[in-house]
Every structure is written in C-alpha cells, then in structure tokens.
Amino acid sequence: xxxxxxxxxxxxxxxxxxxxxxxxxxxxxxxxxxxxxxxxxxxxxxxxxxxxxxxxxxxxxxxxxxxxxxxxxxxxxxxxxxxxxxxxxxxxxxxxxxxxxxxxxxxxxxxxxxxxxxxxxxxxxxxxxxxxxxxxxxxxxxxxxxxxxxxxxxxxxxxxxxxxxxxxxxxxxxxxxxxxxxxxxxxxxxxxxxxxxxxxxxxx
Numbered sequence: 001x002x003x004x005x006x007x008x009x010x011x012x013x014x015x016x017x018x019x020x021x022x023x024x025x026x027x028x029x030x031x032x033x034x035x036x037x038x039x040x041x042x043x044x045x046x047x048x049x050x051x052x053x054x055x056x057x058x059x060x061x062x063x064x065x066x067x068x069x070x071x072x073x074x075x076x077x078x079x080x081x082x083x084x085x086x087x088x089x090x091x092x093x094x095x096x097x098x099x100x101x102x103x104x105x106x107x108x109x110x111x112x113x114x115x116x117x118x119x120x121x122x123x124x125x126x127x128x129x130x131x132x133x134x135x136x137x138x139x140x141x142x143x144x145x146x147x148x149x150x151x152x153x154x155x156x157x158x159x160x161x162x163x164x165x166x167x168x169x170x171x172x173x174x175x176x177x178x179x180x181x182x183x184x185x186x187x188x189x190x191x192x193x194x195x196x197x198x199x200x201x202x203x204x
Contacts, residue, residue, distance in 0.1 A: 091173025093118045095137045099127060101165045101198060114197065132196040137171060140193065145176035149186070156185030160201040167197070 095116040100109045115122025116134035127133055145167060160182025168177045180194065181187045182201040191201045 088173045090118075091170075093138050094173070095134065095169065095171045096122070096124070097137070097167055097169035097171070097176075097197075099165065099167050099197060102163060104162045105164070112197075127197065129196060136194060136196045142171040142174040142176055144193070145171060145178040146174070153186060155187075158185045158188060159183065160188040160191065163199075163201065165191075165194075165198045167194070 093116070095114065097114045099112040099114060101112070102109045112127040113124050114127045114130060114133050114137070115124040116130075116137055121130040121134055163182060165180040166178070167180070170176065180191050180198060182191050188201055191198055195201075
C-alpha cells in the first residue's frame with residue numbers, strides 16, 4: 001500500500017511533465033509559423049536584373065555620337081586679299097614716288113617726284129620724261145620694289161659706277177621702298193630696269 005508521500009511525488013512528476021510538454025508544443029508551434037524564423041529577415045530581397053535607374057544605351061549612338069554644332073558646321077575663312085594686289089582696286093596702275101639720286105657718295109642728292117595716274121602722268125611730277133617712267137612702273141608693278149634679293153644668287157663681279165638711288169612711295173596702292181646701286185651685275189640689272197627713272201648706269 002502506497003504512502004501519501006509517494007502519491008504526492010507521482011502527482012508532482014506528472015504535473016511537471018505536462019507543463020514541459022505544453023511549453024515544448026508552444027515552441028514548436030512558434031517555429032513553424034510563417035515569418036517567425038529570425039534568419040528569414042536577414043535574407044536580402046531579390047533585385048530586378050534591369051535597374052530602372054540605368055537607361056539603355058544605343059550602340060549606334062555611342063559609337064558615332066551626335067555631332068555638335070562645331071562639328072556639323074564647317075568653318076569658312078573669309079577670303080584674304082592677295083598680297084600682290086592693292087587693297088583699293090582703283091589704285092591699280094597708279095604711283096606716287098619720291099626719287100633720290102646721288103652720282104657719288106659725296107655728291108648732293110637730286111630729288112624728283114613721279115606721279116602716275118590711271119590716265120597718264122599726274123600734276124605733281126617733276127621727273128623728266130615722265131611718260132616712259134610711268135610706263136616702266138606700271139609694267140614692273142609693286143612687286144619689283146618690294147622684292148628681297150636672293151642671298152644665293154650668282155652675280156657677275158661687274159662695277160657700274162658709284163651712283164646710288166632710292167625710291168619711296170606707293171605703287172598700285174601699296175607702300176614701297178627700294179634702294180639701287182651699280183656695284184655688281186645683279187644690281188646693274190635692277191638699275192637698268194628703271195633707267196627711265198634713274199638714268200643710265202656706268203656699265204654698258
């Protein structure tokens with residue numbers, strides 16, 4: 001026959017077992033509930049492979065690109081006047097020259113003025129035989145008076161005399177300044193081209 005203590009102990013064990021079973025059932029039910037897994041909250045949400053913030057690029061557009069205004073518009077340079085032409089077309093065939101001639105380094109210079117117009121000789125002219133002088137100037141043009149001597153040219157060692165001359169002014173509307181002498185074959189040739197203005201050189 002069981003004692004009262006044994007009965008009480010058995011009842012206590014059964015109560016403890018029932019309580020433990022109830023707690024375990026609650027825990028199992030919580031683990032099985034949706035959204036109750038703590039690890040599930042740490043899983044990142046899947047991302048869309050096509051990001052809406054990234055715009056698709058056009059392969060053709062990226063290769064060629066849209067032309068800019070500077071690329072599509074070709075620059076055009078304004079035509080520049082030729083350096084051999086006067087800026088004023090009305091000045092073609094005209095000249096206003098101051099001529100200085102010295103027969104020797106010690107001699108006093110003789111001064112002349114030659115004015116050539118499109119129609120002939122100007123009123124300011126003091127040079128003898130101005131018609132021939134104007135014809136020579138019109139034929140030679142401004143380039144003759146502005147040309148630089150070629151340092152590699154071969155000139156004959158020919159002396160034409162001590163005379164020197166200078167010509168300054170405008171030809172065909174362009175400013176000119178030139179010096180002349182008769183110290184060698186090249187300089188004598190230049191002098192003779194203006195013989196109607198400078199007179200004859202000593203070399204013949």
